Amino acid sequence: MAERNQCLAGWMARHQMTAGELADAVNDAIAVFAGRRGRIGERTVFRWLSGENRWPQERQRRALERVTGLPATALGFAPRTRKESDVRRRRFVGVVAAGTTAAALPLPLPAAPASAAGPPRVGTxxxxxxxxxxxxxxxxxxxxxxxxxxxxxxxxxxxxxxxxxxxxxxxxxxxxxxxxxxxxxxxxxxxxxxxxxxxxxxxxxxxxxxxxxxxDSEREMQVWNLKAMLARQRRDYPEAVAASRAARATAIARRSPLHASLAHARTAVGLAHAGDTRAALARLGRAEDTLDKADPTQPRAAWIAFYGPAELYSLTAIVRDLVGHPAQAEAASHRALAALPPAYRRNRALITARLALAQLHQGDIEHACATSEHVFTTMAGTPLPGRLRQTLGDFQRELIARAPARIAAEWSDRHRIEWSRP
Structure with a gap:
């Protein structure tokens, strides 16, 4: 039995592309270098996916590479024999030498040539x-x-x-x-x-x-999630909770544990700001339980790629600190930093700033000041985003209220330039 082509299936899932749409895109790509559209259909794509066809015809491979920006081998295809691979490689080199290198280039993919019947078609x-x-x-x-x-x-x-x-x-x-x-x-x-x-x-x-x-319910939830964040920054906590509940009501949140978990966590933050400790912690528990049901290997849209255990720990730290549990907030922040992927530099700086706040709320002033130093080193060479500057402003106000005047003044003087840089 043929082995399913998981690489191609994964690429199609990430790009939310059906077999028919991939066939259309490949046919359009063939038109670029052959002068007229290809004629492959869904059945051909299904054969690629099932593994029945492990090495498509040369122009189909060229078109696939043009559509995806990836070599055929990265899409899970492989020639049947070394001899076949060598022959096809020589043919390809000859084509390149003849000046058709454009077929190997990544996207953008031009639309099919215009015809007398109408304007160029916009496609996949x-x-x-x-x-x-x-x-x-x-x-x-x-x-x-x-x-x-x-x-x-x-x-x-x-x-x-x-x-x-x-x-x-x-x-x-x-x-x-x-x-x-x-x-x-x-x-x-x-x-x-x-x-x-x-x-x-x-x-x-x-x-x-x-x-x-x-x-598109995915995009609807993206907007409601941002509306909740915007309302929270404006300190309109009832609206923040309402927007989070609207996010939970979207079709994508009803069928996807990942999206539902984010909506629960966002609701918990709004409730914590509003002073409803019991409801906030209950909603946080729902977020944790729901995230446990999510499949981390499933492709996801770019806007929600940030959400996972690290982000949930980060939101947990916010909720715990707001409801008066700074020690638990500190522990959650440490877990968030340990789980956060390296690419999320801005998020790391934000979590670090909130960690410093949790330490300050426990009266550990020297430790909190030392932790806050890492915010600036993490973002070195990059202007601080407004939200990060606001969090540091919260830290400075708390420091002035809780620490000896000398320590607060030293901290402010030391970081005045980095903190205020636009």
Whole structure:
């Protein structure tokens, strides 16, 4: 029995692509270097996925590589024999020498050539190209913070909306609406992370409308999650709880334990801020139980890639500190730092700042000041996001209230430049 091609299946799952859509994208890619579209269908893709066809025809492989930006071997394909591999490699080198190297390049994938019947068709290749751009913004956010991404995100949202006005299938149109919603939500997040709250509501309302046009509950939950965070920063805790509950009511949260867990945790934070300790801790327990049911190996959208044990420990630390359990908050912060992937530099700095606060709330002033030093070393060379500066502002105010004046003044003088740098 043939072994299923998990590499190709995983790539399709990450890009939310059906067999028919991959076939369309490959056919469009074939048109780029062959002059007319290919004729493969879903059945061919199913044979690739099942492992029945372990080495597609040469032009199909070239088209797959163009669509995905990956070599065929990275997609789980392998030639049957060394001899066949050598022959095909010589043919490929000859083609490259003839000047057709474009077939080996990664996305973007051009649309099929225009015909007399109408304008160029917008296809799956355009969707993939925009999704790669969205993933790139998510990577920048993880490393440096979301501040500064607003302009780029809005430009990509406009591009997605412009494309959906062209000739495209209904499925592609919906995906472009969903991408426009995601880019617009990213623009809102850029303002939230920068602490520039004016204008974020406008972006989020538009993102929610676009998600509705896309009929995409994943994007709807993304927006409600950000609305909860925005309301919390504005200290409108009833609205923060209401937005978190709206996130829990989305279809994606009802069927995905991962999304449900995030919604429960966000609700817990809002309730803790509102002073409802019992309900906050109960909701936190729901978040933990639900996350245990999530499959960490399943592909996920870029916007929720950050959520897992580390982020839940971080939110637990916030809740525990707010309800008056600083020792438990400190322990949760340490767990968060231990579990956090290295790529999440901004999150590491935020967790460290909250760890310092939890230590300060226990009266461990020297330890708290030493911990806070790591915030600046973690973000060295990068301006501090607004949310991080706000957390450090909370630390400074608490330090002034709890520590001898000399210690508070020394801390403020030492970090005045880093803390206030825009």
């Amino acid at each position: 290749g355009d969707v993939i190209r925009l999704r790669e751009a969205l993933d790139g913004l998510a990577a920048q956010d993880a490393a440096h913070g979301g501040h500064g991404l607003e302009h780029a995100a809005l430009a990509k949202a406009a591009e997605a909306l412009a494309l959906q006005q062209q000739s495209a299938t209904q499925r592609v149109r919906q995906r472009l609406f969903a991408l426009a919603a995601a880019f617009t939500a990213t623009a809102a997040w850029s303002r939230i992370d920068a602490g520039q709250l004016d204008g974020a509501d406008r972006h989020l309302d538009r993102a929610l409308m676009l998600a509705g046009l896309a009929q």
